[in-house]
Amino acid sequence: MPLKPSAQRVQDLLAEGGFDLTVVEMPDSTRTSADAAAACGCTVAQIGKSLVFQAKQSGRPVLVVASGVNRVDEKKIAAALGEKIGRADPEFVRASTGFAIGGVAPIGHAVQPAVYLDADLMALERIWCAAGTPNAVFELTPADLQAMTGGTVLDVRKD
Numbered sequence: 001m002p003l004k005p006s007a008q009r010v011q012d013l014l015a016e017g018g019f020d021l022t023v024v025e026m027p028d029s030t031r032t033s034a035d036a037a038a039a040c041g042c043t044v045a046q047i048g049k050s051l052v053f054q055a056k057q058s059g060r061p062v063l064v065v066a067s068g069v070n071r072v073d074e075k076k077i078a079a080a081l082g083e084k085i086g087r088a089d090p091e092f093v094r095a096s097t098g099f100a101i102g103g104v105a106p107i108g109h110a111v112q113p114a115v116y117l118d119a120d121l122m123a124l125e126r127i128w129c130a131a132g133t134p135n136a137v138f139e140l141t142p143a144d145l146q147a148m149t150g151g152t153v154l155d156v157r158k159d
Contacts (some may be wrong), residue, residue: 006132031102033068043069050104053085061096061113071159102134115151
């Protein structure tokens with residue numbers, strides 16, 4: 001069965017980037033970290049959830065790929081970025097990423113975001129990320145994630 005267009009776009013980008021990874025569309029939603037972990041057969045910590053913020057002064061998108069068990073400390077992101085950030089609304093997320101909330105892949109964004117990767121994800125062997133739709137995911141290593149996004153590894157966990 002062919003992938004939905006957004007998931008196929010992610011699959012094509014992975015292949016173009018030289019990543020031998022496969023996008024899978026699950027029968028059930030992977031929109032939340034808990035849903036994704038259940039569908040993928042992994043722990044919630046292994047889910048790389050994509051959170052999109054908007055920089056307050058510049059307006060640029062900021063992508064944080066965080067472990068599914070962590071809440072993100074916006075102050076840590078703002079300190080690393082050098083400007084305050086706020087949660088992005090659904091319209092901004094779609095316009096800047098090309099994806100709807102719940103399916104934001106770490107790659108293929110319409111506007112290149114500043115990217116921060118949760119240091120806790122980097123300690124894991126395998127992780128899963130969204131692949132363009134609320135049901136599409138792909139499995140990868142933390143090294144793959146860093147290579148494909150060029151993201152900065154940061155302690156993003158809210159204490």
